[in-house]
Amino acid sequence: MIIGKQKPLEEIREMLEGYKRVLILGCGTCVTVCLAGGEKEVAILATLLRMSEKMAGGDKTFSEHTIQRQCDNEFLDELEEKVKDVDAVLSLACGAGVGLVAERFPDLPVLPGLNTTFIGIPQERGVFTERCLSCGDCILDETGGICPVARCTKGLLNGPCGGTNNGKCEVDPEKDCAWTLIYQRLERQGKLERMRAYRPPRNFQAVVRPGKVVAE
Amino acid sequence: MARPFREVLNSGKFVVTSEVGPPKGSNLEELIHHIDLLKDRVDALNVTDNQSSVMRYPSLGGCLFIKEHGGEPILQMTCRDRNRLALQADLLFAYSRGITNVLCLTGDSIPVGDHKEAKGVFDLDSVQLLKTVRLMEEGKDLGGNDLAGGIRFCAGAIVTPEANPVEPQLIKFEKKVAAGAEFFQTQAIYDIDNFKRFMEVARRFDVKVLAGIVLLVSAGMARYMNRNVPGIFVPDQLIEEMVSAEKGKALETGIRIAGHMIRQLKEEAICDGVHIMAIGRESVVPDILAAAG
Numbered sequence: 117m118i119i120g121k122q123k124p125l126e127e128i129r130e131m132l133e134g135y136k137r138v139l140i141l142g143c144g145t146c147v148t149v150c151l152a153g154g155e156k157e158v159a160i161l162a163t164l165l166r167m168s169e170k171m172a173g174g175d176k177t178f179s180e181h182t183i184q185r186q187c188d189n190e191f192l193d194e195l196e197e198k199v200k201d202v203d204a205v206l207s208l209a210c211g212a213g214v215g216l217v218a219e220r221f222p223d224l225p226v227l228p229g230l231n232t233t234f235i236g237i238p239q240e241r242g243v244f245t246e247r248c249l250s251c252g253d254c255i256l257d258e259t260g261g262i263c264p265v266a267r268c269t270k271g272l273l274n275g276p277c278g279g280t281n282n283g284k285c286e287v288d289p290e291k292d293c294a295w296t297l298i299y300q301r302l303e304r305q306g307k308l309e310r311m312r313a314y315r316p317p318r319n320f321q322a323v324v325r326p327g328k329v330v331a332e
Numbered sequence: 333m334a335r336p337f338r339e340v341l342n343s344g345k346f347v348v349t350s351e352v353g354p355p356k357g358s359n360l361e362e363l364i365h366h367i368d369l370l371k372d373r374v375d376a377l378n379v380t381d382n383q384s385s386v387m388r389y390p391s392l393g394g395c396l397f398i399k400e401h402g403g404e405p406i407l408q409m410t411c412r413d414r415n416r417l418a419l420q421a422d423l424l425f426a427y428s429r430g431i432t433n434v435l436c437l438t439g440d441s442i443p444v445g446d447h448k449e450a451k452g453v454f455d456l457d458s459v460q461l462l463k464t465v466r467l468m469e470e471g472k473d474l475g476g477n478d479l480a481g482g483i484r485f486c487a488g489a490i491v492t493p494e495a496n497p498v499e500p501q502l503i504k505f506e507k508k509v510a511a512g513a514e515f516f517q518t519q520a521i522y523d524i525d526n527f528k529r530f531m532e533v534a535r536r537f538d539v540k541v542l543a544g545i546v547l548l549v550s551a552g553m554a555r556y557m558n559r560n561v562p563g564i565f566v567p568d569q570l571i572e573e574m575v576s577a578e579k580g581k582a583l584e585t586g587i588r589i590a591g592h593m594i595r596q597l598k599e600e601a602i603c604d605g606v607h608i609m610a611i612g613r614e615s616v617v618p619d620i621l622a623a624a625g
Binding site: 272 | 412438439454456457458490491504510511563
């Protein structure tokens with residue numbers, strides 16, 4: 117799923133400068149699961165914004181609403197009424213959701229309350245880690261189900277770099293070295309020959325950006 | 333004129349290479365001083381490529397100076413800052429100017445350097461870059477097109493013999509050999525017994541291995557590397573030797589240690605040569621060589 121992280125309150129307040137009535141719009145799908153932009157986070161952010169507005173002596177008002185999915189047009193119908201009396205929408209969806217709401221209401225400023233970070237999984241309570249870079253050319257069958265494109269900081273295809281140490285990555289000793297994990301997984305499965313196989317340069321145009329898929 | 337590096341590698345002599353790091357800026361006085369100091373004392377000189385992801389004067393520029401001053405340059409090329417078009421173009425340029433040795437590296441990651449928000453390219457990796465060199469030698473580029481005039485390089489790579497775990501590194505070592513690496517310069521080694529175990533594996537392949545020698549300048553540096561530099565392990569015994577050095581004599585002790593290691597590697601024919609990295613202290617490389625006899 118898509119993982120996001122709320123922007124700092126100060127940045128959000130700067131973004132909202134000049135707008136009096138603001139709708140804080142949550143999304144009930146991915147960002148609800150990753151605790152960044154669901155109904156609960158909308159309520160907390162609204163409270164924080166009201167408090168800071170009061171302390172600053174401003175007169176902004178904040179309304180709250182959460183829909184099931186901001187990245188799907190059919191779920192946006194119910195917003196027609198909600199956005200009638202607002203000057204801006206602060207969306208807590210991923211970038212796809214923000215973009216679609218903005219497209220649906222082209223006269224209305226739709227602002228991002230989150231930074232969309234990656235496609236990932238909930239690893240443990242409150243911790244989310246990246247698993248897929250949507251490269252368009254999946255090789256998980258060759259790498260024991262562990263993606264070097266997403267999980268190696270350099271996206272290397274032919275084994276670890278010299279920066280790995282005790283199974284960790286050179287950019288962050290808290291992060292696992294993807295190629296150490298791949299080595300361990302393939303060894304366990306008796307398939308180390310897959311790691312020995314030469315992998316040619318990646319096709320960076322497997323998805324010509326911006327991506328478009330037509331279902332057959 | 334310096335002897336071509338491949339010829340030296342295949343001559344059976346104990347090979348000595350060293351390296352120079354270009355400056356941050358266009359003042360090349362010190363770089364040229366180091367080149368002049370070292371070019372006739374070693375068989376070839378690497379020029380680092382935005383080492384540690386820190387932006388500097390280019391490796392290619394340093395290599396041209398070595399060439400002009402009659403030395404034998406080894407062009408370090410990382411995959412971090414250039415995509416496959418730029419890497420191939422630089423190989424063509426280097427070859428056209430008489431640079432015929434290349435060390436193919438993946439490159440450190442961006443966040444360890446001084447441009448922390450830059451894009452890390454990594455369009456190719458070190459294995460793919462080695463393959464690219466060999467492909468271009470056959471007169472083709474990575475797009476499958478014919479080249480009007482190819483290239484010819486003595487191509488090398490690096491390996492970290494003391495990495496933990498070492499097995500994934502050994503697999504990569506084998507892939508680099510298969511991709512066309514003729515020589516390896518290793519990450520710094522300090523534990524000769526450990527290095528001998530690596531050499532037992534490396535000896536099965538038709539490649540030359542130059543052991544990485546990094547000059548210790550203080551006990552603090554040794555401890556720092558143990559904590560922070562992947563694949564470097566300075567044994568306690570050497571750290572104690574540095575600690576017990578008389579005040580002001582730490583550098584001398586470091587030079588003696590490096591010299592002793594080189595002599596042992598050579599006398600016991602453990603590997604094919606050494607690559608001396610005196611990071612920031614290039615001027616003492618002749619002293620290290622003197623200490624090694």
